[in-house]
């Protein structure tokens with residue numbers, strides 16, 4: 001019998017635990033209980049199953065066994081991995097494509113409700129591609145940028161434009177290895193072609209194309225999505241927000257937006273503040289409309305508008321279980337099919353909005369950027385009409401404040417001010433050892449491990465070791481719920497050197513950088529750090545590591561691969577999709593070795609799967625220290641810092657006056 005976990009074993013989050021108890025009382029299944037009921041397949045999970053053709057599926061469980069066609073375990077693992085990376089790249093990039101079309105339509109005055117909000121970013125991005133900006137209206141520039149970006153998807157030859165934003169050294173390396181993407185769609189299509197029965201069968205050759213496909217995402221589709229979201233909705237800057245299920249309101253119409261694309265959710269934000277909608281809600285007996293988000297749609301509107309996040313991936317069902325959600329409006333990606341049958345137990349309406357996504361049993365209200373505001377208002381009226389059907393509610397009173405919105409532009413500005421915006425202070429802090437290194441802790445939740453625990457355990461331990469943390473996606477929401485994204489709350493949990501920097505600059509020790517497509521912001525930060533000087537001349541020399549402790553989606557694998565190709569050491573938690581069976585490691589570790597040692601030789605970055613969080617932390621610190629040593633930086637020594645800043649002032653204040661004088665001036669006189 002599979003082991004049934006207690007709510008405390010399923011999640012560390014008290015709000016989630018409360019709702020899991022409620023689910024049990026009501027006899028309703030959740031992803032947590034279904035994960036307990038469904039033992040994962042150890043053959044498919046380890047990458048040893050091929051179902052690419054009708055001669056199979058072939059399960060290679062014995063030494064030396066091949067598929068019916070003769071495919072070896074290594075070929076099968078490589079094919080499975082590249083297919084996942086291609087799917088992840090496609091998802092991010094298709095989001096980017098939609099954003100590019102929205103930019104084009106906005107530039108041509110064909111949308112309803114959108115404007116070009118960040119003209120400075122538009123000009124900066126356009127100038128990178130030598131699009132003329134002087135003396136031109138924002139709409140003209142935006143039209144040209146939209147055309148350039150739209151063309152990246154169908155381009156057949158040459159190289160995609162955004163790769164010029166990588167360091168020169170990195171571009172040359174990619175050129176040398178023949179992995180610069182020619183066109184975004186082309187690389188995804190080729191990944192599928194190569195893995196059709198009877199095509200590319202050399203695992204290393206397949207995995208080289210996996211790199212090119214992932215680069216088409218990171219330095220293509222995702223980067224385009226982030227750029228355009230900033231241009232249309234504004235580049236994020238810090239603001240105050242809240243996270244967890246306690247943001248749902250007893251006396252208001254709760255509308256939860258869930259998925260990834262900000263286009264509709266931003267319009268719903270605007271519509272929810274419209275006096276006509278507020279009046280409509282009041283007429284229905286509510287105190288207005290309360291918006292909140294789940295997953296990366298939450299991150300998009302949290303970091304730009306301060307709209308609260310009801311939770312991360314594993315809280316989508318739990319939000320409905322509160323009985324207080326009138327409508328959950330979903331767009332694309334990470335939406336569980338279980339939502340519809342779960343919602344049948346309550347009054348909640350699940351509303352699909354993307355032309356690409358329908359869920360049987362859900363209400364479909366299709367989004368169209370040309371009528372965006374009208375549709376957003378229709379959706380809100382539909383939700384308000386449902387308020388009268390609300391039954392018993394059970395909202396956990398658990399929420400935490402956070403400060404999100406650390407775009408790379410803002411980090412640059414906060415470190416140097418308007419006139420000296422620069423990454424110099426960050427590089428200097430790393431060079432001096434005040435900051436030991438940087439870790440990007442990103443990615444999903446996975447019900448196979450304790451919800452949020454791996455993310456926050458890794459983050460908390462690295463903070464104690466003076467590692468500055470940047471986060472995106474559901475990992476960022478996990479830390480937010482623990483109060484790690486608030487300057488003061490987080491600072492008593494960090495090492496002394498990092499604390500000094502956070503106090504001096506006025507930042508939390510964990511920087512929320514956005515949604516999962518916004519991992520490209522991290523690429524930009526690392527690139528600018530390399531270009532700033534003092535930390536080598538490319539990303540692979542920077543003492544930095546990327547971690548996805550609770551990954552589950554194919555998009556996470558695409559992100560991992562493009563970060564490796566960009567020079568980063570990337571550690572994934574959970575199980576490895578290329579592990580093979582433990583008793584047949586000898587003939588099934590070629591792929592695991594290649595994506596680690598092989599890719600490290602080629603790109604300076606590597607991808608490893610490590611289940612134990614303490615080993616993740618140890619490997620992270622070892623890597624950071626190895627990179628510090630290679631740069632000739634002083635060995636990390638925590639004892640050298642913490643003698644200045646707020647901590648030192650508090651320490652001195654506690655001393656009698658004479659002792660304080662002695663400590664400061666060297667004399668008690």
Ligand code: SF4
Nearest residue numbers: 050053056058067069
């Ligand atoms: Fe089996 Fe080969 Fe077909 Fe895969 S491609 S299912 S290994 S016969």
Ligand code: MSK
Nearest residue numbers: 296334443444473474
């Ligand atoms: S939503 S991809 S669970 S981060 Fe971006 Fe969260 Fe992962 Fe979806």
